[in-house]
Amino acid sequence: MKSKDDELREIFLAEALDQYEELNRLFTVLEKDHADKSSVEAIFRITHTLKANAAAMGFHNIASLSHILEDIFSEIKQENLKLTTKIFNDLFRANDKVGVMLDGIKEGKEIPYKGLLTKLKLILQKGSKEEKKLSPPIKPVDTDTPPTENEKVPELKEPAENTNTAPVGGADSAPQEKTSEQENKEDKIPDPKSESPALPKKTGTTESEKDAQKEVQQQLTFSDFVQVPVGKLDALLNLVGELAIEKDRIIANSSRYESNEYARLYRITSDLQYSVMNVRLVQVNVLFHKFHRIVRDVATLEGKKVNLVLEGTDIEIDRNVLHSISESMIHLVRNSVSHGIESEKERLEKGKAPEGKVTLRARNEKEYVVIDIIDDGKGIDAEVIRQKVIEKGLAGADYVKSLPDLEVIKYIFESGFSSREEVTAVSGRGVGMDVVRKAVDAIGGKISIDTKVGQGSKFSLLLPSSMAVKNALLFVLNGAEFAIPLSFTEAVVSVTRDKIHKVGNGLMTTHLDKTISVLFLNDIFNCECEEELYEANLQHKSIDNLKPEDRLNIVVVSVDDRMVGFVVDKLLQQKEIIEKPLGKPVDHIRFVSGATILGNGNVCLVLDAPDIVDFLTKTRLQLAHNR
Structure with missing residues (x-):
């Protein structure tokens, strides 16, 4: 290398x-x-x-x-x-x-x-x-x-x-x-x-x-670099994906043989696949260096002095991932300058340097790339967020007051939430944050917040280094094969029916001494129309037909630090898949992010875990509010 x-x-x-x-x-x-x-x-x-x-x-x-x-x-x-x-x-x-x-x-x-x-x-x-x-x-x-x-x-x-x-x-x-x-x-x-x-x-x-x-x-020399349009790389990756599918099909059909005659085919196709993926990698400085002008413009508009610091600019990531989160990065950086960094007068009164600092930092963490957006501003006050949540009716007052500060701060990612009193040319921290979360979730990433009042905030984006190939867990539901990305999968457990309890209109169980929500995927996939998704007793249908000793397979997923257990019929295996988006007329189907083809030739739908968890959370809040 x-x-x-x-x-x-x-x-x-x-x-x-x-x-x-x-x-x-x-x-x-x-x-x-x-x-x-x-x-x-x-x-x-x-x-x-x-x-x-x-x-x-x-x-x-x-x-x-x-x-x-x-x-x-x-x-x-x-x-x-x-x-x-x-x-x-x-x-x-x-x-x-x-x-x-x-x-x-x-x-x-x-x-x-x-x-x-x-x-x-x-x-x-x-x-x-x-x-x-x-x-x-x-x-x-x-x-x-x-x-x-x-x-x-x-x-x-x-x-x-x-x-x-x-x-x-x-x-x-x-x-x-x-x-x-x-x-x-x-x-x-x-x-x-x-x-x-x-x-x-x-x-x-x-x-x-x-x-x-x-x-x-020696004047007639040629560069060792060749500029290739991204479209050609995408087309090449699609062909490699088809080759990988054919490889899996051939090996699956030849499983009855005990020879290693397909070992070389497996190795070559895998090497080709990862070589094409590496060609698509770019350094994050391609995006980071564009923020010098953004920070300068926002700081000038706000009448502030802000320095931009870049770290880890040589970290590599898939170009498509970088492109997908570019708008989210703009939201976060603009809000850090606009609503995070104080004015020069306020900073001097607090004993801070007159110039604020915004840091963009990239680092590798296993197979992921973490991008931090850090400011040394005023931080996020959980009490202010708590009052805004109550004023906007996003949750009940008693419920919000009982939540820890970090859980309350996560409400800034709700659609339409803003802690800004006045509308200005630059959005305050919170405006557009729902867009940030959806963009990160769409590529199988995660976003987290670490903030201290008076010291500053840090937003961390955990992003997959490549979108071409995903590690997924395969399972069976209603006789069909489904996949869920391993980036959302925390654990696979087996529990008996009597360990799952009805709480309100939902289900709960314990995992690692924590109480988590449980959802039978059959309950939502068997609905014939969208109105049925919001019936009061929908999530109790499957569990009412089980005996106390019946054992259930549960896939524990984590989205934005919210853990939910998905009950499935049968667990299969972990596998690398090449996910393709759904085409018309099923491109807007709920709870499914895409599809892949397995080695046996079957089409396997890929679950949209963030969408399911988001639906579950909002439905329970809505039903609780209606009561």
Whole structure:
């Protein structure tokens, strides 16, 4: 497996090769029309970017060469240096040298370049001298322009023995012991008309020509990176999914044989499947870096000072997962700034720093990726939330007062809930939180809150690293096979009928010394219309027909820290499935999130656990309220 440094180097090489090819094209265009200012501007931008990227990666030779090219085109932009055929020859050779250096990075070779660097410095120096001769002695050029990085040319006007010093901004800061003559011998620059005594005149001309020809031959290079549309990756993953289904079917049908003739097929298809999944992985910084502008805009609108801190930006996650939670992240970050961070005056009164801080942190946790949105603001006051819940009639006063603070705070995820007194351009914490929870639940994730009044809040999103393949538990219900994602499954238990008790209109039992709700899935799947789902005694139908000693299979699921036991007919096995969304006209069916095909060819529906738990909770609250 490649290290992060190797991946960064490959990304740099891919971008640098594109920049190298674009410079070749722009040099050609500019050579035909020296007055093409757009090409000059483009070349200046590309050399600046290449210099910065190379310096960041530690490729000092490319950074130094790109820097001197940037300085030359800065002078050309300011009309301090005129383009000539001789200059173009040197520019093309400099770009050829960059191409050779890029190849050298791949092969781990050091490419000599100091002689060419010195020659480019002389071009810059001569251009500057000629401009000074043409300029009036009293009025220097560009007096009104503030000093820039490109005006550090006087360092290039030192005597010949100092011309091997790296330009300002370049990465070569180590002392150089080689003379200019030695550098030119290493670099083999064919320039018989040069007036520099350090350059060879006739000796070595053949070698120089061979070296130049070699550089020209190496211009036609290709990047190891290929940009592929996401749609093609999705289509490839669908084909791999079909292959996996066929693999399971073949192996299931051949189970009567005791040979291992299908072991190789199983291994190859599994490796192919996970390889395609890895291609879809992207680093979370693709999303994180977009929030600098969001935080800035919201803070400006609210009149606050807020710093954004990013951590764990190299964590990888499925692109589709990242895309699915992007809107939820925007809600959370905007609310952290708007309703979480206090004003500068309030923070100073509380002894806090005047600038608030919002942190986006990503980390791996088993097969999941956890994204934390943390602010050091006022936190969430459970008493305020408790009063709002009572005012909006979301639950009875006695019930809400008996709940612990953390359970009360979870009401901010209810639809339409808001603790904001005024409607502003930016939503308060709570507005849109139901959207956040639904988006996270839809991809098999979880969201949790940790908050302290006066210290801040932390929202944690537990997300699957991939949506392509899910681990699921298979079971039988009414003779049909169903699946439930393992991300929601806490345990599988077997209890007798007498351990389940009627409480109001629902059922309860104990699991690990905790009281949990119980639901017979047959009770809701046997309903002929939606109105039957809200009948008072619906959840008692199946249990009334059982004997006290009858044993029941229960799948304990957990959604938003709410645990519910689903009673099923028969448990089968754990299995990796590739879930597909339901198509029309059954795409809006309740309690089902999708379907998959098993190895035996049967269609297996995938339960929407969050929807079932949400329905159960709301139904009980509604029935309790009606009483």
